Amino acid sequence: ETGVTQSPTHLIKTRGQQVTLRCSSQSGHNTVSWYQQALGQGPQFIFQYYREEENGRGNFPPRFSGLQFPNYSSELNVNALELDDSALYLCASSFDRTNYGYTFGSGTRLTVV
Amino acid sequence: SQQGEEDPQALSIQEGENATMNCSYKTSINNLQWYRQNSGRGLVHLILIRSNEREKHSGRLRVTLDTSKKSSSLLITASRAADTASYFCATDAATNAGKSTFGDGTTLTVKP
Numbered sequence: 001e002t003g004v005t006q007s008p009t010h011l012i013k014t015r016g017q018q019v020t021l022r023c024s025s026q027s028g029h030n031t032v033s034w035y036q037q038a039l040g041q042g043p044q045f046i047f048q049y050y051r052e053e054e055n056g057r058g059n060f061p062p063r064f065s066g067l068q069f070p071n072y073s074s075e076l077n078v079n080a081l082e083l084d085d086s087a088l089y090l091c092a093s094s095f096d097r098t099n100y101g102y103t104f105g106s107g108t109r110l111t112v113v
Numbered sequence: 114s115q116q117g118e119e120d121p122q123a124l125s126i127q128e129g130e131n132a133t134m135n136c137s138y139k140t141s142i143n144n145l146q147w148y149r150q151n152s153g154r155g156l157v158h159l160i161l162i163r164s165n166e167r168e169k170h171s172g173r174l175r176v177t178l179d180t181s182k183k184s185s186s187l188l189i190t191a192s193r194a195a196d197t198a199s200y201f202c203a204t205d206a207a208t209n210a211g212k213s214t215f216g217d218g219t220t221l222t223v224k225p
Contacts, residue, residue: 106154
């Protein structure tokens with residue numbers, strides 16, 4: 001059984017650019033949730049995908065978008081990057097939209113300069 | 114705004130001592146989870162307690178839940194230097210099931 005893997009681990013982008021972050025969910029999990037964690041704060045819910053459909057969204061602007069693929073892997077896309085988008089982006093997988101304890105990836109550290 | 118709030122924000126203890134962290138939340142929940150995070154990496158799920166449970170144990174961890182006070186506590190007994198990490202509570206709200214909301218965490222330092 002594999003855990004959740006995220007790529008890349010670190011990324012530096014320039015303000016205004018676009019970025020795509022990737023996540024492979026744990027084997028058997030069909031739900032992926034994305035979180036943004038700013039330094040010194042707790043993770044903030046961005047959105048959740050279940051069977052390739054968005055299933056709930058947090059308080060993030062439309063320039064944050066996502067996809068889930070038939071194998072339940074997922075992408076997070078952020079357009080028109082702003083300095084405040086600098087954060088650790090965490091992917092968490094679970095089963096059937098329930099949360100009996102997420103399995104998290106190690107995250108992607110995004111720095112916007 | 115965060116659903117859960119941990120208290121204290123930071124805690125420093127000696128190895129062998131017990132560490133207690135508290136979490137308060139605002140709305141009705143299905144369950145509450147505790148996670149650990151080392152040095153800004155991914156979170157590791159520690160324990161989940163359902164809304165109809167009052168206490169749960171896992172190894173050196175003990176979690177209590179008081180739904181009337183909308184609060185939970187995490188006790189780590191006989192702490193070790195390796196327990197140094199940030200600890201977060203997350204609530205799975207009844208009205209937003211499956212999308213957990215995290216607090217800002219307690220940073221625990223265990224001195225050898």
